[in-house]
Amino acid sequence: MATSPSAARAATRTLSVDEALSRVLARIAPLDAVEMPLLDALGAVLAEDAVADRDVPPFRNSAMDGYAVRGADVSRAGTRLEVIGAVAAGAMPKGTVGRGQAMRIMTGAPMPDGADTVVRVEDTDNGSQMVAIRKATSIGTAVRQAGEDLRSGETILRKGTLLRPADIGVLASIGRAKVLAVRRPNVAVLSTGDELVDVGDVPGPGQIRDANRYSISAAVRATGCAAFELGIARDEASDLRHALGNAAFGDVVVTSGGVSVGDHDHVKPVVDAMGSMDFWSIAIRPGRPLAFGELRTKRGAVPIFGLPGNPVSSLLTFELFVRPALLKLAGHARLFRPRAKAKLLDRIEKPTGLRMFARGVYDAEAGTVRSTGPQGSGILRSMSLANCLIDIPEAPPAAEPGETVTVVRTDLPEDH
């Protein structure tokens, strides 16, 4: 993206959360659709209408283990019928069921000609030569009609459908070994910081373990995308340049740390040299600094998010800005989590003029929410304990007990 005058202005002023989000989404377009093996399409967005190639079920069959009969013969209990044979699932019935006759039949087996009703085995004496009907059964009982699930030629799933397990089953039943669906975004995840060591290493003096690469990669996967990790870049421009050279093989790059104005914060200048980066100060707590831009690569421009380093800030800004962007990239129509109103149980202090997303525990039954305790941007446990975000507007200096607040249901999938 060329740095437009408005982008330059944006770099110097504070954006609201909504402004920043709409700027991000305006620059994201859905990825192309590709043909993929059916199971790989779970969680992907269907990019074609799926049409049934035949009726499902393809033939009239029994819904129960029992006896296929003429309904007129079993309108009263106590009738005895001659058993003329048996038919199992996957076999074809031999013979026609006439008056006073029955054929043993298993669930899923094709109905024999002449029969229109199945009497459950539990409602008979289970006889093999003759069978006694113990319960009156009405005509049509326990028979599944051809095409009662899907009709040949019918459009079963429309383009744009987010494929769930049941949809995958429906597609299998109409013979779709492969489907056309929007490609799953591939997201490069990079941590930056001289103080970071990997999860398996013992931190030395002044060092901490890299939490963000794991939380962010996990959040990428939880969004239905693939994450590839680029490790930890040191706080040196050359190391960052090298790492971002590999990052550009992704559809999106997400870094954490190094976007503040400290002496060792190199993300913005390095990305500027490799593409362009807007540095946004967002009126949000936590997560104020957020950088967004793109890397120039041989494959074209690759969007890059520079998230703040504090573990809560990075995961929270991922949730608010990166997740909707990834969903849009993956072709989703619904980008935002459900919201609810709740009565706040405790007091939450916040800076005036910043929109606060406190981590909360929402009780849907009681209609209440409380914060998870200390809300510092380094206290990742506040997120681990939470099932929602409490969205408190910019103006007030606190939210008070008893107040009605809005919660973002981060425990539920997007609904709008």
Ligand code: AMP
């Ligand atoms: P920065 O944004 O680089 O100034 O980092 C802000 C704070 O977040 C510092 O206390 C860092 O040590 C911490 N931090 C940065 N990256 C990570 C990470 N990957 N895992 C855990 N903490 C981090």
Ligand code: MG
């Ligand atoms: Mg740092």
